[in-house]
Amino acid sequence: MxxxxxxxxxxxxxxxxxxxxxxxxxxxxxxxxxxxxxxxxxxxxxxxxxxxxxxxxxxxxxxxxGFPVAEIRALLSMVDSRDVTCGEVHAIVTHQLAEVRRRLADLARLEADLSAMAAQCAQGDVPACPIIDTLFDDDAPSLPA
Amino acid sequence: MxxxxxxxxxxxxxxxxxxxxxxxxxxxxxxxxxxxxxxxxxxxxxxxxxxxxxxxxxxxxxxxxGFPVAEIRALLSMVDSRDVTCGEVHAIVTHQLAEVRRRLADLARLEADLSAMAAQCAQGDVPACPIIDTLFDDDAPSLPA
DNA sequence: CCTACGATCTGTAGCCGCTACAGATGCAAG
DNA sequence: CTTGCATCTGTAGCGGCTACAGATCGTAGG
Missing domain, CATH: 1.10.1660.10 (Multidrug-efflux Transporter Regulator; Chain: A; Domain 2)
Structure with a gap:
């Protein structure tokens, strides 16, 4: 066959x-x-x-x-050496989870700032723009954290 | 002076x-x-x-x-040419906001999947690991979307 | 004025995780 | 046998920096 x-x-x-x-x-x-x-x-x-x-x-x-290749490499080498202990895997996953949560928090802040900026904006053909003004403003040393 | x-x-x-x-x-x-x-x-x-x-x-x-350099370049060239219209700026900001929201949604899914995986795991010196089993499983064609 | 040392200079290569070529073959259907 | 897609190797590019190496600048202390 x-x-x-x-x-x-x-x-x-x-x-x-x-x-x-x-x-x-x-x-x-x-x-x-x-x-x-x-x-x-x-x-x-x-x-x-x-x-x-x-x-x-x-x-x-x-x-x-979202695992970086380095972590995948680590997981695979455990698998390849037949030395998978659940604790180590857990550590890698937890680390990645923490990374993801950190990035989530960052993005949430961006989202808030950007939507505030978008709301400020007149949106028309107006030749002045509060967004640009804000971003160029000397007095704002950083973002509205 | x-x-x-x-x-x-x-x-x-x-x-x-x-x-x-x-x-x-x-x-x-x-x-x-x-x-x-x-x-x-x-x-x-x-x-x-x-x-x-x-x-x-x-x-x-x-x-x-989070603006990519290309968008910053666009904003700056509007500023440089003294042709800032609020509508265009709004469009760029809105586009970036959409990007950020898309990435937020992606990360939220990752967060859910990873924390579910972390919860599955016995965490000890156990030589078998449900996480590895899941990820290697033939029957899971993709992730639990 | 000289010396020493940090700041700055240019140019190039590396990081990650692919992606996109170019130009040469392999392979299978008609 | 030809056609034409799939695959081959090798190299360069993407974004957005970062990190060198090796030379020169600038300034403060003696």
Whole structure:
């Protein structure tokens, strides 16, 4: 019986479609060492296995959660060395969570400042603009924190 | 009477201290054309005026609001051409506000996902980890959107 | 006036995480 | 066999700085 696609493996394009990670990015991940070098066809094209697919999906999910590559690398090396302790993983996740919350707080402040500025503005063809005036004002040493 | 510091102008270091923008960044802004080339001393050191100070403060405030340099450039060219219409400024601010809100929403989702993951985790020396399991799971095609 | 030392100078390379080429091949369908 | 897409390698670019190296400027103390 003719086996399914997974028997001969995936081309890089197939892997890309299956994971949603662009071809160039897959090669990039190989170059920076978070994806292992796959086998090759006689002609030199990459051939991936289902293991590659799982790993790349993992990476994609982590990226979607905002993990920097360095942290993904750390997670993967724990997985690779079969030395996953829940505590370490928890620490990485918690750290990332703190990062995200910090950025959230920053953005919330921006949102407040920008919407206040937008509200100030007459919006018409008026040649003067309170926004510009505010931003250029000497007396405001910083933002309305 | 001996004039104040502003008479001879500011050195790049003084401007940096006055605005909170690093020296290298000031030179970078000059290179990319959002800060004008200042005068020079006989020996070739940059000499800034109070106008430079105001402009750089404006840039810094805009950056702190998350405006990309391209938008700051647009704002500055309106100012430079003395053709500031409030409507255009409003459009740029509103656009930036929308960007910020989009990023806020993204981050809020990340926050939710990460805190759910962190809560799942046993946190101890347990050699298995539900987080890793989840992220590696085949059946999860994407994130719990 | 000289010396010493910090500030500033120019130019270039690196950071992250891709993305976009160019120009040469591989591979599969008709 | 040809066509034409997919893939190959290698390199350069994006934004927005940041960090050097190695030379020169400027100023305060002796």
């Amino acid at each position: 003719a086996p399914l696609t997974s028997a001969r493996g995936y081309s890089i394009g197939a892997l890309s479609r299956a994971t949603g990670v662009k071809v160039e990015t897959i090669r990039y991940y190989e170059r920076i060492g978070i994806m292992p070098e796959p086998g090759r066809t006689a002609g030199g094209n990459r051939q991936y296995t289902h293991e590659h697919l799982k790993r790349l999906s993992f990476i994609r999910r982590c990226r979607a959660l | 001996a004039p104040l510091t502003s008479a001879r102008g500011y050195s790049i270091g003084a401007l940096s201290r006055a605005t909170g923008v690093k020296v290298e960044t000031i030179r970078y802004y000059e290179r990319i054309g959002i800060m004008p080339e200042p005068g020079r001393t006989a020996g070739g050191n940059r000499q800034y005026t109070h106008e430079h100070l105001k402009r750089l403060s404006f840039i810094r405030r805009c950056r702190a609001l």
